[in-house]
Amino acid sequence: MKKILSFLGTIILMGTSTTSLVSCQNDKNKYKYYYDEKEQPTPILTKPPKNSKWSLVNKNEYKNEFNKKINKWxxxxxxxxxxxxxxxxxxxxxxxxxxxxxxxxxxxxxxLYVNQVIYRWNGNNEPEKPTINKNTGEVIDWREHMGA
Known part of the structure; x- marks a missing residue:
């Protein structure tokens, strides 16, 4: 009887663990339920100043950028x-x-960040957050001097 209960318990545990695994599959429409791109405008892209330690991360390069695991700010x-x-x-x-x-x-x-703009800090220290226009998302002060 103990073997039967143990066997049934194992089957039940396996069934629940695979259910959660299946539910985590990468479905491109999964987040549309929570976020509607049409309601969320994209921030205005701002180029960092010349010779800045900030750089814009190209949206098409997000997967390459974050698969490098370079541990940057x-x-x-x-x-x-x-x-x-x-x-x-x-x-x-x-x-x-x-x-x-x-x-x-x-x-x-x-x-989860939708319609985002991402900048990478290429300095060694922890940077201060740039200041943005809260109505447009445009960077108005890079605070370059603070994180140098």
Missing amino acids: YVIIYFSKYKNENIFAIDKEKISFAGVTEDNYIAVGGG
């Missing part, structure tokens, strides 16, 4: 809906790896 500028206000926000993350969906959405630390 990044700022991610994204659209956010906060208290019924439409604003752009900025996060600073030290990223050694990020999930990249087929639609080039970035998943970092439990957050």
Whole structure:
């Protein structure tokens, strides 16, 4: 009887673990339920100053960038809906790896960034967050002097 219960318990555990595994497959429409691109504008791209330690990460290169696992500092500028206000926000993350969906959405630390602009800090120290225009997502102060 113990062997039968043990066998049934193993089958049940295997069944539940494969169910969660199947539900995590990479479905490009999976995030559309939560995020509608039409409602989320993209921040204005701002080129970093000449000879800056900041560089723009090309959206087509996200998978290559985050598969390198180079452990750099990044700022991610994204659209956010906060208290019924439409604003752009900025996060600073030290990223050694990020999930990249087929639609080039970035998943970092439990957050999903849609229609984002990402800049990489190429300096050795921790940078300060650049200042952005919360209505457009445009960088208005790179704070280059703070993180040098």
